[in-house]
Amino acid sequence: MSEDLYTQLLDLSCGAFLLAAVVVLWRRELVAVVRVFALQGVALAAIVVLLGIHEERWDLVGIGIGVGILRAGVLPYLVRRALAALLAGRAHSEEVRETQPLVNVAASLLTAAALTLLAYAVSRPLVELDPIPATRALPVGLAVVLIGFFVLVTRRRALAQVVGFLLLDNGITATAFLAASGVPLIVELGVSFDVLLAVLVLQILTTRVREAFGTTDIDDLRELHD
Amino acid sequence: MTATASAFLLTAPAAVPLAVAGTFATVRLDTRRPTPATSPVPNRAGAVLVAEAPAPEPARSRPHPAHWAGLVSAAVILLCGSLLAGDVLDGGPVSAYSGLLRADPLTVWMLLVIGAVALIACGATPAYLAGARATDRAARRYQALVHAFLAAMCLAVVTANLGVLWVAVEATTIVTAFLVGHRRTRKSVEAAWKYVVICSAGIALAFLGTTLIYYAARQAGIAEAWALDWPTLVARAGRLDPAVTRLGITLVVLGFGAKAGLVPLHAWLPDAHSQAPAPVSALMSGVLLSVAFAAVLRYRVIADAALGPGFTQALLIGIALLTMALAAALLLAQRDYKRMLAYSSMEHMSLIALGTAIGSPLALSAVLLHIAGHGLVKSVAFCASGRILHLEGTTLVGRVRGLLARAPWSAGLFGLAVVALLGFPPFSLFASELGIARAGLAAEPGPAWATAVAFTLALLAFTALTARTGRMLLGPAPDRRTTEDDPAALWPLLLGLLACAALGVTLGPLDSLLHTAAETIGGP
Numbered sequence: 001m002s003e004d005l006y007t008q009l010l011d012l013s014c015g016a017f018l019l020a021a022v023v024v025l026w027r028r029e030l031v032a033v034v035r036v037f038a039l040q041g042v043a044l045a046a047i048v049v050l051l052g053i054h055e056e057r058w059d060l061v062g063i064g065i066g067v068g069i070l071r072a073g074v075l076p077y078l079v080r081r082a083l084a085a086l087l088a089g090r091a092h093s094e095e096v097r098e099t100q101p102l103v104n105v106a107a108s109l110l111t112a113a114a115l116t117l118l119a120y121a122v123s124r125p126l127v128e129l130d131p132i133p134a135t136r137a138l139p140v141g142l143a144v145v146l147i148g149f150f151v152l153v154t155r156r157r158a159l160a161q162v163v164g165f166l167l168l169d170n171g172i173t174a175t176a177f178l179a180a181s182g183v184p185l186i187v188e189l190g191v192s193f194d195v196l197l198a199v200l201v202l203q204i205l206t207t208r209v210r211e212a213f214g215t216t217d218i219d220d221l222r223e224l225h226d
Numbered sequence: 227m228t229a230t231a232s233a234f235l236l237t238a239p240a241a242v243p244l245a246v247a248g249t250f251a252t253v254r255l256d257t258r259r260p261t262p263a264t265s266p267v268p269n270r271a272g273a274v275l276v277a278e279a280p281a282p283e284p285a286r287s288r289p290h291p292a293h294w295a296g297l298v299s300a301a302v303i304l305l306c307g308s309l310l311a312g313d314v315l316d317g318g319p320v321s322a323y324s325g326l327l328r329a330d331p332l333t334v335w336m337l338l339v340i341g342a343v344a345l346i347a348c349g350a351t352p353a354y355l356a357g358a359r360a361t362d363r364a365a366r367r368y369q370a371l372v373h374a375f376l377a378a379m380c381l382a383v384v385t386a387n388l389g390v391l392w393v394a395v396e397a398t399t400i401v402t403a404f405l406v407g408h409r410r411t412r413k414s415v416e417a418a419w420k421y422v423v424i425c426s427a428g429i430a431l432a433f434l435g436t437t438l439i440y441y442a443a444r445q446a447g448i449a450e451a452w453a454l455d456w457p458t459l460v461a462r463a464g465r466l467d468p469a470v471t472r473l474g475i476t477l478v479v480l481g482f483g484a485k486a487g488l489v490p491l492h493a494w495l496p497d498a499h500s501q502a503p504a505p506v507s508a509l510m511s512g513v514l515l516s517v518a519f520a521a522v523l524r525y526r527v528i529a530d531a532a533l534g535p536g537f538t539q540a541l542l543i544g545i546a547l548l549t550m551a552l553a554a555a556l557l558l559a560q561r562d563y564k565r566m567l568a569y570s571s572m573e574h575m576s577l578i579a580l581g582t583a584i585g586s587p588l589a590l591s592a593v594l595l596h597i598a599g600h601g602l603v604k605s606v607a608f609c610a611s612g613r614i615l616h617l618e619g620t621t622l623v624g625r626v627r628g629l630l631a632r633a634p635w636s637a638g639l640f641g642l643a644v645v646a647l648l649g650f651p652p653f654s655l656f657a658s659e660l661g662i663a664r665a666g667l668a669a670e671p672g673p674a675w676a677t678a679v680a681f682t683l684a685l686l687a688f689t690a691l692t693a694r695t696g697r698m699l700l701g702p703a704p705d706r707r708t709t710e711d712d713p714a715a716l717w718p719l720l721l722g723l724l725a726c727a728a729l730g731v732t733l734g735p736l737d738s739l740l741h742t743a744a745e746t747i748g749g750p
Contacts, residue, residue, distance in 0.1 A: 125469030126438070129445050145434060152427055158419070165427055172434045179441035184450060186326075187389030191433065194396040198426050201403045205419050208407065212415045221416040224497045226556050226565070 006054050007133040013050060014137040017043040017174060018116070021147040021167055025108045028098045033163055034079050041072030044170055048177050051134060060181060063188065067173065070192055075166060075199055082159060082203040086210060095157065095216050102154045112147050119143035126179065138178040144171030158206045158216035162199065169195050232313065233322035236329055239306045239337055239380035243299040247373035250366045255292045289352030289715070296348035296369055299376050304341030310334050311739050321386065325455055328386035331743035335594055336383040336520050338736075342725060343512040343601045344376055347505040349718030350609040354505050357616045368408065372506065374401040379517045388454045389440075391521055392433050395485055398514055399425045405506045406498045417501035421494045425484060428491040432481025432521075438474030439528070442466040456524055463531030472537060475529040478522070479541055485518035487572045488579060489548040496556075499568035500621065504612020507564070508605035511571045516597040519578060523593075523747045526582060530749055535585060542583035543676045547683075549576035554683045557690040562621045563614070566694055567607050570647055573687045574600045574655075580680050581662040584673045590744040592661025595733075599654035599726050603646040606722040610640035613716075614698075623694050631703035635713040642723055644695045648688050654729035 001009075020040035027033050045068025052060030086095040103111065119142035127135050148168030152161055173191075176182055183191070206216055213220050311334045313320055321328035329337075351372070355365045375398055382394035399422060407418025436454070443453035446465040452458040459466075484491030499507045522542075529538045553573040560566045574596070581593035611621075613636040618626050629637040646653035666677025733740060 122473070125467070125473065126441070129442070129467050129470055149427065152423070161423055165423065165430075168427060168430055172430055172437065175434060176437040176440075179437060180444045180453075183389055183437060183440055184454065187387070187393065187454065190390060190393030191396075194393055194400065197400045198396070198422065201400055201422055202419075205403065205407065205415065205422060208410060208415045209419055212410065212412045218419070221419065223413045223416050224420075224500070226496070226559060 001053060006050065010047065010050050010054075010133055010137060013043050013046040014140040014174075014178075016040075017047065017170075018140045018143055021144045021171075022109065022112050024151060024163060024167060025112055025147065026105055028101075028105075030083055030096045030098065030157065030159055030163075031080075033098075033160065034076050034083065037079070037163055037166060038072045038076035040167070040170055041068060041070075041076065044068070044071055044174055047174060048182070051177060051181055055181065057181070059185070063182060063185070066192075070196065071166075071170060071173075074196065078199050078203055079159060079162060079166075082162075082206050085207060086159075086216065095210070096159075098155055098157050098160050101156065101160075108150070108154070111150060115146040115150060116143040119146055134178045134181075138175060141171050141173075141175030141178055144168075144174060147171075156217050156219050158202075158209055158218055161218060162202050162206070165202070166195075166199070229322070232320040232329075233327075235306045235310050235313075236320070236322045236327040236384050239303045239340075239384060240377045242302040243373040243377040243380065246295065246299050247370045247377065249295075250373065251370035253366075255290060255362055255366060289356040290365070293352040293355055293365065293369065296351055296373065297345065299373055300341055300344035300348050303337055303344060303376070303380060307334055307337035307341050310337065315738055315742065319457070325386055325452075325457075326390065327384050328457070329384060330746050331739055332520065332523065332594075332746045333383050335598070335739060335743040336517065337380065339516065339598045339601045340376070340379055340383065340513050342598075342722075343509060343605045346602070346605045346609065346718045346722045347372075347508045347512070349721070350508070350612070350715075351505050353712070353715035354503060354609075354612060357613075358503070364408075368405070368503070371401050371405050372509070375405070375506075375509065375514075379513060382517050383520060386456045388436055388456060388459070388521075388524070391524075392429070392436050395432075395482070395518055395521065396426070396429050398517075399429065399485070402498075402502070402506065402510065402514075406502045408503060409501070414501040417494075417497035421498040424491055424494040428484025429481050431477045431484070435474045435477030435479075435481060435525075438470055438477065439466070439525075442470040442474065445470075456528075459528050460531065463528045466528070466532040468533055471529060471532045475525060475533070475538060476541065478525045479538070479545070482518045482521045482525075483545060483579075486515045486522065486579075487549075487575050488545050489552060492549065492552070492572060495572060496565045496568040499571065499608075500562060500564035504609050504615070507567075507612075508608040511568065511608060512601035512605035515571060515575055516578070516601060519575065519582075519597070522579075523582060526585075527747055527749055530585075539583045539585065539673065542579050543673065546576040546579035546583060547676060547680060549573075549579070550680050550683045550687075554687040554690070557687045560690065560694065561623055563623050563626070563694065563698065564608075564611055564621050566623070566691065567604065567611060570607075570687070570691060571600075571604060573684060574604070574647075577659065577662055577680065577684065580666065580676065584662070584665050584669050584677070585748070586665045586669060587741075587744055587748055588661055589665035589669075590748055591740055592658045592665060594740055594743055595654055595661065595729070596658035599646075599658055599729060602722045602726040602729075603643050603653065603655065606719045606726075607640060607643035607647065609719055610636055610643060614640060623698055626698040628699075628701040628703040630699045631701075635716055637699050639716060639719045639723065641695060641699050643719075644691060646723065646726055648691060652727045652730045653723075654726050657730050 023036045045064050048064030120139040123139040123142050151164030310329045319330040378394050378397040403422045406421050407414045440453050487495040526538050553569045557569045581589045649655045649659045
């Protein structure tokens with residue numbers, strides 16, 4: 001693959017990766033949000049596979065496929081299953097829509113733009129250390145981390161928060177691969193396993209929150225305070 | 227020592243608790259089940275422990291002998307810690323599996339603290355499970371999770387790979403989530419949700435920081451296999467890019483700080499500590515916080531070598547003072563005694579962060595001693611508070627009166643633990659707080675001022691703690707049924723207090739270990 005084509009394809013996948021995070025902010029139906037999250041997983045896998053092909057490291061291509069299976073397949077499947085469980089409990093439930101996010105959609109999109117600028121500003125020293133196409137795209141990963149945090153603190157539905165946590169995690173994975181072609185395999189495996197378990201735990205807790213509170217609106221969780 | 231022996235000693239602290247967890251998860255203990263009438267929670271799929279409630283008098287269930295098996299993990303951790311201590315002091319750090327597991331004096335010190343606190347918590351577990359009238363299934367699940375939790379903490383301290391360290395710390399969040407939420411009441415489900423979301427998101431920041439340090443290390447020419455290896459990074463820290471390291475270290479301190487209960491991501495701590503079963507609160511407060519902080523101690527060495535001491539010092543002092551101010555303010559208004567203990571943990575963690583920021587050899591020795599003393603005393607305090615909750619059925623300070631007259635053993639141990647937390651001699655917290663204060667006042671003007679402010683705030687916190695505890699324990703017994711429990715079950719708590727008092731009087735054989743451990747984290 002020529003250098004030019006590689007750079008263009010890499011930028012394309014990074015663009016898709018960032019765009020997916022912004023679309024998550026835009027959509028309110030949780031089903032749609034999960035679908036977009038799965039597409040982001042595909043973009044992330046594409047980034048990793050491209051890096052692997054460019055560096056002719058076939059182990060990295062394998063890891064990229066693994067990342068794709070986890071982030072575009074398994075994790076969205078788990079969230080979707082939790083959604084289905086909520087829907088089964090109540091027909092046309094309000095639980096699967098983010099009816100009233102704390103920040104409205106227009107303000108969220110503007111915030112996403114500001115966060116992306118912030119990510120580019122913060123990551124200047126990271127890019128300057130080793131300016132190759134991969135590290136130049138690195139601010140995209142940080143931007144997705146920040147957007148993930150934003151989703152986490154402004155969304156009220158439990159599952160929307162889970163998606164926020166997963167966006168955050170996707171952003172970190174992308175940063176790791178763009179900066180240093182990923183952390184060593186044993187760490188990567190450990191991290192993926194931890195994330196998978198964390199999502200499983202959150203999936204079970206969502207059901208328990210629903211059983212205990214009758215809703216998954218996190219704003220209703222206010223028994224504990226000082 | 228042969229390579230096999232050291233590999234065995236390094237593997238056992240994580241492997242044995244994991245094996246114990248597996249045994250509890252798979253082996254059915256007995257067929258004797260409590261009668262359904264005593265179980266107010268319907269047995270839904272995966273039903274967990276029954277709410278802690280005052281026991282109706284006659285049918286008091288006895289601790290099941292199999293639950294004493296939990297002490298095996300604690301004993302193995304202590305034994306491996308002591309054996310490793312000898313080797314590490316004689317022949318320097320030992321490592322196994324090409325550097326993946328490694329024991330230096332800091333590792334050994336943390337292993338001993340984990341083992342001691344685990345001994346208290348596992349010793350208090352049979353009585354807790356009997357008191358909570360756990361079903362066989364719930365008790366086994368509880369034990370399996372607690373031992374997996376111990377294994378994850380041990381792995382976090384024996385690994386030299388900073389990536390594996392992160393994986394182990396995140397694993398503690400996952401295995402303790404259901405322990406926090408075990409009662410399935412609204413409060414405990416809420417606490418578990420907040421715990422998993424805040425800790426996972428916070429600790430994700432630490433992973434981003436780890437990634438950036440790895441990037442800097444790779445750019446500094448360190449090979450992939452060694453770029454997350456702590457000794458390698460310490461030795462070559464001078465070649466790391468300062469700007470990238472600064473960003474990385476900030477994220478790492480914030481991330482592991484979240485898990486250590488430091489501002490700004492501390493919000494999970496009072497909720498989780500107040501809702502978890504008493505022995506689990508003991509482990510979380512006594513060792514989980516300091517295991518997470520030990521990661522900060524390790525990263526500080528790298529950051530100081532790459533950036534000079536000023537940056538992490540300013541960062542840690544800022545975080546320590548904010549945490550202390552918040553904890554003191556919330557202690558003054560506290561009405562719940564388990565939350566009171568949780569905020570007291572935040573206050574002690576902020577003293578530890580302050581000592582780390584000061585960074586002189588005296589301060590670092592005092593920090594390590596404080597970690598040990600706080601672990602022992604806080605686990606005693608939480609286990610005793612669990613007994614009080616069991617006796618009184620409430621966690622509100624205002625509803626508990628004249629406890630010392632009614633339940634002298636539990637109340638006395640709780641009172642002594644609070645006295646120790648206040649830093650009174652002969653308990654070791656007196657020596658360590660004195661050490662931190664002396665080191666701080668002897669330091670440059672910045673840290674000296676911070677020390678003065680922090681100890682003034684700590685005084686406020688102490689006042690609040692004294693007033694609340696006094697109201698609970700002193701005064702005449704109200705006209706209520708006296709339900710003093712079996713004092714024989716309180717031996718782990720007594721042992722913890724005695725150990726803390728002994729550490730305050732003399733370090734004995736631990737003296738050289740403490741000082742070499744402080745040297746390890748003092749910089750290359």
